[in-house]
Amino acid sequence: MVRRILGLTTGRIAVAILTVIALLAVLGPLFAPQDPLATSDHPLAGTSGSHWLGTDYLGRDVLSRLLDGSRVSVLGSLEVAVTALVVGAVPGILSVYLGRAFEWVTLRLVDTLVALPFLLFAVAVIALLGNGLTQAMLVTGVLVSPLFYRVSRAATLSVARSQYVEAAIISGASIGWIVRRHVWAKVLPPIAVAFAQTVGVGFVIVSSLTFLGIGVQPPEPTWGGLLASDLGYLGQKPWAPVAPALLIMATVWAGNLLADAIRDVSGEAGRALIDARRARPDRLDKTDPAPAGGTR
Amino acid sequence: MSGRLLPRRRPAPGPRSFTRRAGRLRTAALGTVLAVVLVPVLAACGGDASSANGNSTLKWASTYFPTHWDPVVGGSGAQFRELALVYASLTRIDENGEAVPDLAESWEYNDKGDEITFHLREGLTFSDGEPVNAKAVKAAVERAQDQEDSALHGDLTSIESVEAKGLDAVVHLTQTDYQIPQLLGERVLQIASPKAAGDPEKLDQNPVGAGPFIVTQLVPGTKAVLKKNPDYWDADNIHIDNVELTSAPDTSTIVSGLQTGVYNFADVDPSQAESAKKAGLDVFTQPGFNASNISLNVNKAPFDNEKVVDAVRYAINRQEFVDKLTFGYGEVTDQPFPRDYVAYDPESEDKYPYAPDKSKKLLAEAGYGDGDIKLDLVISAEDPQAEIVQSQLAKVGITVNIKIDKNWSTPFFAKDLTFSLYSTTGRDSAVQTLTAHFGPDGPLNLSSPYEPDGFEDAVAKVRQTPLDDPDYAETLQAATRAGLESDALIFTYSSPNLFAKSKSISDLPKNPAHINWTGVTISGNG
Numbered sequence: 001m002v003r004r005i006l007g008l009t010t011g012r013i014a015v016a017i018l019t020v021i022a023l024l025a026v027l028g029p030l031f032a033p034q035d036p037l038a039t040s041d042h043p044l045a046g047t048s049g050s051h052w053l054g055t056d057y058l059g060r061d062v063l064s065r066l067l068d069g070s071r072v073s074v075l076g077s078l079e080v081a082v083t084a085l086v087v088g089a090v091p092g093i094l095s096v097y098l099g100r101a102f103e104w105v106t107l108r109l110v111d112t113l114v115a116l117p118f119l120l121f122a123v124a125v126i127a128l129l130g131n132g133l134t135q136a137m138l139v140t141g142v143l144v145s146p147l148f149y150r151v152s153r154a155a156t157l158s159v160a161r162s163q164y165v166e167a168a169i170i171s172g173a174s175i176g177w178i179v180r181r182h183v184w185a186k187v188l189p190p191i192a193v194a195f196a197q198t199v200g201v202g203f204v205i206v207s208s209l210t211f212l213g214i215g216v217q218p219p220e221p222t223w224g225g226l227l228a229s230d231l232g233y234l235g236q237k238p239w240a241p242v243a244p245a246l247l248i249m250a251t252v253w254a255g256n257l258l259a260d261a262i263r264d265v266s267g268e269a270g271r272a273l274i275d276a277r278r279a280r281p282d283r284l285d286k287t288d289p290a291p292a293g294g295t296r
Numbered sequence: 297m298s299g300r301l302l303p304r305r306r307p308a309p310g311p312r313s314f315t316r317r318a319g320r321l322r323t324a325a326l327g328t329v330l331a332v333v334l335v336p337v338l339a340a341c342g343g344d345a346s347s348a349n350g351n352s353t354l355k356w357a358s359t360y361f362p363t364h365w366d367p368v369v370g371g372s373g374a375q376f377r378e379l380a381l382v383y384a385s386l387t388r389i390d391e392n393g394e395a396v397p398d399l400a401e402s403w404e405y406n407d408k409g410d411e412i413t414f415h416l417r418e419g420l421t422f423s424d425g426e427p428v429n430a431k432a433v434k435a436a437v438e439r440a441q442d443q444e445d446s447a448l449h450g451d452l453t454s455i456e457s458v459e460a461k462g463l464d465a466v467v468h469l470t471q472t473d474y475q476i477p478q479l480l481g482e483r484v485l486q487i488a489s490p491k492a493a494g495d496p497e498k499l500d501q502n503p504v505g506a507g508p509f510i511v512t513q514l515v516p517g518t519k520a521v522l523k524k525n526p527d528y529w530d531a532d533n534i535h536i537d538n539v540e541l542t543s544a545p546d547t548s549t550i551v552s553g554l555q556t557g558v559y560n561f562a563d564v565d566p567s568q569a570e571s572a573k574k575a576g577l578d579v580f581t582q583p584g585f586n587a588s589n590i591s592l593n594v595n596k597a598p599f600d601n602e603k604v605v606d607a608v609r610y611a612i613n614r615q616e617f618v619d620k621l622t623f624g625y626g627e628v629t630d631q632p633f634p635r636d637y638v639a640y641d642p643e644s645e646d647k648y649p650y651a652p653d654k655s656k657k658l659l660a661e662a663g664y665g666d667g668d669i670k671l672d673l674v675i676s677a678e679d680p681q682a683e684i685v686q687s688q689l690a691k692v693g694i695t696v697n698i699k700i701d702k703n704w705s706t707p708f709f710a711k712d713l714t715f716s717l718y719s720t721t722g723r724d725s726a727v728q729t730l731t732a733h734f735g736p737d738g739p740l741n742l743s744s745p746y747e748p749d750g751f752e753d754a755v756a757k758v759r760q761t762p763l764d765d766p767d768y769a770e771t772l773q774a775a776t777r778a779g780l781e782s783d784a785l786i787f788t789y790s791s792p793n794l795f796a797k798s799k800s801i802s803d804l805p806k807n808p809a810h811i812n813w814t815g816v817t818i819s820g821n822g
Contacts, residue, residue, distance in 0.1 A: 039687040043620050057567070058620055058683055131700050213678040218698050219686065231548045235571035 001189070004265035011261035014196075017254035021247075024067060025074035032064035037219050044236045053243055057233055060219075062226070066243060069221035073206050073248075076137050076215075080202030081195055083141025088148025089191055093183060095149075096156045097175045110146040118143035119208060126214050133206070133215035140205050144198055151194045155187040189266030193259045200255030207248050223248050352818035353538040354801070357550055357562035361517065361543035365503040366496050367486035368440050371447030372728075374721040376483045377811045378541060381522055383486030383505035384529070386414050386433065386465075387477050389724050393638070393808045394763070395477035399428055399487065399506065399529065400465075409472035409760065414480075416463040417529050422489035423510045430460035435490040437467075443496060450739055451484045451728060454759070473759040478725040482810065508534045508813060518543050535817045551575055551796070560798035560818070566623040572796040581625060582793040584809040585722020585729065587632045588617070590685060590786040591742040596714045598669055599743075603662035605783045609648035610655035611692040616684055617789040625792035631776060632720065632733050634790040639726035641773040644780045655692040666693035671715045673697065676704035681717055681788070711744050719791065722809055726772055727758050734779035741784055748781035 005011035029036075033052075040059035047054050053062040095103045121143055122136040129135045159165055159182055168178050209215045210224030218225075223244045230240035362378050364370040370379055386403075387395040400414035420428035437458045440448040454473040459466040467476065479485075492504035503511050508531070509522035522539040525531065544550055547565040554562055555575045564572055564579070572579045592599040592608070599605055614628035630647065633640045659669070671689075673696050675682050686696040696715075707713050718740055723729045732738045735755070736745040754775040761771045793809065800819045805812045 037687070039616075039684070041619075058680060058687070127702055131702075213700070217700060218678055219683045231546070232565070233567055234548055235551075235568060235574075 001192075001262070001265060005258070005261045008261050008264060010257050011265070014254045014258035014261055017250055018258065021070070021074060021251050021254070024070040026071075028067035028070040032061075032067045034061040034064045036060060036064040036068040036221055044233055046237070054237060054240065056226075056229060056240075058219075062240070062243065065221035065226060066223065066247065069223050069226060070247075072133065072216060072220065073203065073210070073223045074251075076133050076206035077199050077202030077251075079134065079137035080141045080144060080205060081198040083138050084144040084148050084198050085191070085195055087142050088145030089152040089187070092149040092152030093156045093179060093187060095153050096160050097179075106149070110149050113143055114146050116143055119205065122205070122209060123212070123214055126209075131215065131217060133209070136209055136215045137202070137206070140202070144201060147194050147198065148191065151190045152187050155190050156183050159183050159186045189262065193263045193266070196255055196259035196262055200252040200259070203248065203252050203255065351537050352535065353540060354536045354561055354813070354818065355540045355542070355557075355559045357542050357544040357553060357559040359544045359547075359563050361520075361541065363517065364500055365511075365514065365520075366493075366500040367488060368436075368443050368446045368448055368493075368496070369500060372451055372483040372723060373447075376486065378520075379486055379503075380482045380507060380811070381509045381539060381541070381813075382503045382507045382511055383482075383488060384507040385480060385482045385486050386416075387481045388812075389478070389481050389807050389810055391806050391808075393724070395481060395724075398481070403477060405474065405762075409474055409762075410469045412467045412469070412476050414465045414467065416465065418463060420506055420529055421527055422492070422504055422506045423525055423527070424489050424492055424504045426489045426491045426504075428487070428506050429463055430458075430465035432487055432490050433465040434458040434460045435493065436485060436487045439493055439496075440485065445496075448484060450732070450737060451479065454479075471756070471759060474762045475725045475727045475759055478763070479728060481724050483724055484728075509539055530814060533814045535815070536813055551577070554796055554798065557798075560801055562796055564794050564796045566621065566625045566792060566794055569623060569625065569794060569796075576799070577796045578799055578801075579794070579796045580803075582795065582804070582809070582811070583806055584790075584793040585633055585637060586719065586791045586793065586809075587629055587634065587722065588681060588717070588719040588788050588791065589632070589733075589740075590788060591708075591713075591716045591718050591740070592784050592786070593711065593714045594743040594746055594783045595711075598662075598664070598671075599714065599783070601662050602783060603658045604664070604669070606648070607655040607658040607662070607692065608689065608694070609786055610651040610658065611689055611694070612648075612685075612786055612788060613650040613688055614788050615650075616688070617681065620684065621680055622789065622791055625794055627790050628788070629790045630787050631780060632729055632785075632787060633722065633726070633776075637726075638769050639729070639772045639776050641776040641780070643773070644777050647780070648786075652692050659693060664693075667695055669693070670695045670697065672699050673715050673717070674699045674701050674704060674707070674713050675717050676701065679717065681719075685717070708742070709739055711742055713742060716742060721793075724809070727755060727775070730755060730758075730775055730779050733785055734782050741782075743782075743784035746782075746784060748778060748783075751775070751778045751781070754778040 006015065038060060040055060042055055043057050043059040045051055045055040045059070051061050051063070053066065056062055056065065091106045095106045118140050122140045125139045126132070126136050165178055165182055168182065206222070207224035207227070210222035211228040213225065213228065216222050216225060227241050227244040227248070230237065230244065233240065358378055360374045360378060362370055362375040365379065365382070367379050367383055370376070384399050386398060386400040388398040390396045399416055399420065401417045403412055403414045405412050414433065416428060416430060416433070422428060426432070437452065437455060440446050441452055441455070454469050454471060454476065456468045456470045459468065469476070486505065488499055489504040492499050492502070501514065501516065506528065508525055508528045510525045511520055511522050513521040520541040522541065524534055524537050528534060542559065544562060547568055550559070550562045550564055551568050551571045553559045554572065554577050569579050590608070590612070592605060594600055594605065614630065618626045618628050627635060629635060631640055631644065671694065673682055673685060675698065677700060682698045686698055689696050701707070708716055720729070720740065723732065733740045734747060734751050735741060736747040738744065741747070758772050758775045761768050802817045802819070804816055805814065
């Protein structure tokens with residue numbers, strides 16, 4: 001599937017951006033040219049050789065803080081996505097096989113979770129458990145999990161009613177074997193799409209919470225936190241929010257782009273799409289009929 | 297034959313018609329742009345113009361929107377300015393910081409100074425029709441002393457009882473105390489209608505006072521709409537007909553709100569002052585008593601060691617707070633008042649200057665090496681002050697971990713914290729400010745019941761000194777000096793009372809720390 005995703009331009013762009021962001025998360029703090037917490041006597045300074053992106057309201061190097069803050073932002077969004085995947089996908093698949101009682105209970109739970117506004121709920125949980133990003137992300141992950149539940153359940157239902165699965169059940173195959181052998185391969189592509197989408201959603205949530213000063217203790221830098229603090233000094237540095245805003249935007253966009261690419265290459269339709277693009281990239285063959293509506 | 301029966305023939309397209317069409321397009325575009333630009337501007341001006349018709353509206357965005365409208369629960373903090381729209385008090389503070397008549401037209405002490413009689417104005421009523429009399433004053437004092445959720449218990453310790461004699465309220469004191477007229481002003485004793493106050497919870501939602509305005513609509517925590525109170529004793533000098541008080545949104549949006557006419561008055565953060573000036577707004581500071589401090593609990597380690605306390609004192613660079621947080625509008629202070637206040641003690645000035653080397657030496661003498669001391673600085677919300685403290689103490693080897701606790705007030709006022717920050721807007725009575733910070737039960741003394749030696753006697757002496765006594769200033773400063781011997785507080789800077797207003801609003805009286813709307817007009821040329 002990876003090869004097929006990289007066969008698409010959008011897939012290559014998404015993977016390239018996400019790779020850079022992942023590298024920033026792993027190595028960013030090491031690349032920071034200065035101590036991200038060290039204040040100086042030059043608050044709100046413009047760009048210079050020593051401060052490529054200027055300094056913040058306490059005279060701290062903005063580039064160093066952006067690089068240092070990438071880890072919290074990325075890990076937070078991954079926490080949301082992984083939690084949602086585990087909490088949503090497993091019961092989603094099992095709800096098809098573990099009887100009507102399990103199905104009814106999980107469906108009602110999912111309905112309940114969908115009704116809760118996850119940002120407000122995350123704020124409430126932090127108020128209850130203390131100001132930490134991990135607990136907020138875990139709770140948010142649970143609230144996002146209905147997406148995985150529904151996607152995996154729908155995919156499993158379509159497989160469960162196929163003749164070869166029914167034949168396997170009649171032959172005495174266990175549910176575990178059927179899930180591993182037949183269901184998992186069918187469920188994986190839509191789950192991968194949902195996962196890539198959820199990474200983007202998670203990023204927005206982390207940025208929103210840290211923008212509100214929730215989840216991290218100052219002076220720990222985060223992209224959302226940097227954006228929030230920059231907005232208070234627009235009179236002095238009107239361009240300051242651009243860097244964190246662009247990073248957040250690019251990451252969320254790349255997550256969505258990757259989700260689209262996975263969807264495009266998944267299943268028979270996806271493979272056909274890729275084959276067609278390889279055969280005739282952006283060109284009409286002379287023998288092809290003109291598209292409806294004419295050409296422009 | 298006049299009129300036109302046949303359709304007008306259009307000229308054939310040519311260079312001239314293109315020019316004409318382009319000209320028409322330009323005219324249309326210009327017209328559209330002018331309409332887009334001028335309509336809101338004219339509409340905004342229209343709003344002000346209505347003031348000429350006796351319908352002037354103050355649109356105030358406040359960062360101190362009252363969380364409680366019952367003055368007893370609201371306490372004597374910064375929100376008193378907004379509550380003073382509704383509630384009047386026995387006295388008020390004039391531009392010299394002195395108590396002048398409000399609901400009481402005069403007062404006098406007995407010879408011993410332990411009894412004061414306030415003479416109320418005749419014929420006044422609360423906005424619910426209840427009479428303003430000594431019974432109402434007595435009820436207000438007793439409610440402030442007895443109501444379970446009162447935030448004023450500690451402010452009224454000098455008052456033993458109130459005797460109601462028609463329009464004369466005789467206040468019996470527990471000690472000689474000449475601070476009472478200062479104390480019973482807008483901060484501590486805003487008087488509510490006793491009938492409405494019979495149900496304090498209802499009063500909190502429907503405030504009823506005898507102040508310059510009456511609340512007509514209240515959305516808790518968000519917005520209050522008020523109209524002028526025609527029965528206010530000084531109604532002739534109130535020229536504002538309506539008030540829309542709004543809880544201020546994010547600081548960065550206030551200037552644009554003022555620019556577009558959503559508000560015409562707001563308190564602004566110093567970081568927004570330049571933008572407000574560039575937007576053509578009036579930016580001004582009101583005199584005040586603001587002072588920020590670092591609160592230490594000397595009952596807990598490591599601050600039970602005096603050398604550690606001194607080390608922290610020498611590690612603090614006050615100028616950095618002023619430079620980075622006030623944008624030139626604030627000033628350093630090492631006392632609970634700004635420098636130009638009567639209680640500020642020049643003798644105590646700069647007793648602990650910034651000396652990081654001395655700080656490190658003291659820490660070494662106390663047996664602490666680099667990184668040995670790790671402290672949790674607990675605050676209620678994100679605050680750059682905390683980050684400055686953290687970085688300054690890091691330079692002398694003290695590690696500070698900032699902890700935001702939304703429930704901060706509970707452990708702070710229960711004196712459970714070791715290390716915190718507090719900023720006060722001061723009090724009209726300097727003694728009240730001193731006892732709040734340094735007294736054994738002072739709410740801002742994190743180290744209760746600790747108090748510095750000699751403080752109690754020094755404060756008692758101030759209470760016994762009439763405010764017009766020539767020795768008053770010296771006696772007061774001596775009390776400040778005694779208080780500053782406390783190991784529990786390190787004062788850092790005084791932030792400004794910074795406001796921005798539309799030019800259509802006339803200048804405000806400079807009553808220190810107060811917002812006084814008497815005589816203020818809103819013109820129609822804004």
